[in-house]
Amino acid sequence: MSEKRRFVFNDESVKNSYGFYILTSGIDIRRFSQNPVCLADHWNWTGSVLGIWEDIQAGSGTLSGTPKFDTKSYEELVRQVESGTLKGCSMGILFDEADFTKNENGDLILTKCELMEVSIVAVPSNANSIALYHQNGNRMSEGEIKTLCLSFGKSQEPEINNPINNNDSTMKKIQLSLMAFAALGFAQTTQTVEEPELDKAILTLKNENDKNALELEKVKRELQAYQDADKLKKTQEIETMVTLAVQEGRITADKKQTFIDLAAQNLELAKATLESFPKKVDLSAGVKTPGGNGEPMTEEKFQTLSEDQRWTWKNENPEEYKKLFA
Structure with a gap:
């Protein structure tokens, strides 16, 4: 194409589909700039790489760039971009829950995040559901994102799928499925709850999940420590056994490492083999x-x-x- 098309990664004045804004000045692009990968629909694997982003610019509350394509697998997508049919992109970001805040109007704002990738998508930037990633790099599910937004005290159903009039932003009562109520700890006969009750239940569930996650990490650390100690004990036992075999003349010193390696794979076989050799007279x-x-x-x-x-x-x-x- 004669002139590269500029894509808007983020416009801080536009609310995304999950109901919050992202502050452009708080987007960290330092690591992204070293490998500004352009993906297709947030598919984070090598087969979906379209190319890279160039001429990345931040200003007037927006972050934007132009794509430089390098793919044969997505020739039709590239053609649609060049013809102007596809105009939208979507960010994939890493963030910390502590960096969410509310302004004086009660709007939820993410003040800091790190840009991981930017994808070509079928709908314009910000109107599409952005891809959010945990700190460990795993992508959050739509349910996790909704739960996160609810935990800040306001139901944030995607506006593009919300049939309720946006002018009535305050929901006095919220109706969920029976399974959802049961998961949140409500009685099985519950049909509707007040919004503060729902927020409290969600926060309680989130805190329990966080506590369980910490307990799981503790168990993992203890198990690893036990496995490390057991491995060290086995290594010492093997060293002692093979060294004694050399001292007794059952094997020569140049065979020592061979039997250490054998014992690491099959201790009983190595022990039986060494014992089958006579001691040096x-x-x-x-x-x-x-x-x-x-x-x-x-x-x-x-x-x-x-x-x-x-x-x-x-x-x-x-x-x-x-x-x-x-």
Whole structure:
């Protein structure tokens, strides 16, 4: 196309479909700028990469950029962008719940977030449901986002799907399904509740979920510590077992690592294999050497030794051997 089309990532004056505004000056794009990926419909995998965003500009409450396409898989999408049929984009952001606030009009505003990706979508920016991600990088479900917005004291059903007149923004009573009421701790016969009651129930459920998440992390840490200690104990046992086998002459020192690796895979097999090897026989056992605790070696005693014992004594006592047979 002769002139690149500029897409508006965010307009802080426009409420998104979940009922809150995003402050443009609070959008951190430092990490995004190092890899300004352009995706298709927030599909965060390599096959949905359309290209990158260029000429990213922030000003007058908006954040925008132009796409540079590099794909063969989405040729029809690229054609529709270039022809002007597709004009919308949507941000994918990381955020912290603590960065939500309300202005004097009661509007919910996200003051800080980090831009992860920007996707080409079928409807214009801000009117589409933006993609929100947990701090761990996992994308939030629509239900999680709605629950989050409700926890700030106001029902934030997407306006594009809300049949209620937007001029009547205050809901005195809220009707949910029986399963929803049961999940929030209400009696099974409950049909409607006041908005403050619902907010309290949602916050209670959220706090319980947060507590359970902390307990789960604690259990995971304790389990990991137990597994690490067990692994260390097993490693020490293997080292002791194989070192003893070398000392006993069952294997040579150059085979030590081989049996350590075997024991790490199958401890019982390694133990049985090592025990099947005979200990090294000390051929010098019982042979008294000069200067020892027994009688000095004599030619007569030497002749009574076996051939192996003679060679052993000769090699260990070369000087005494020369004196006897020089």
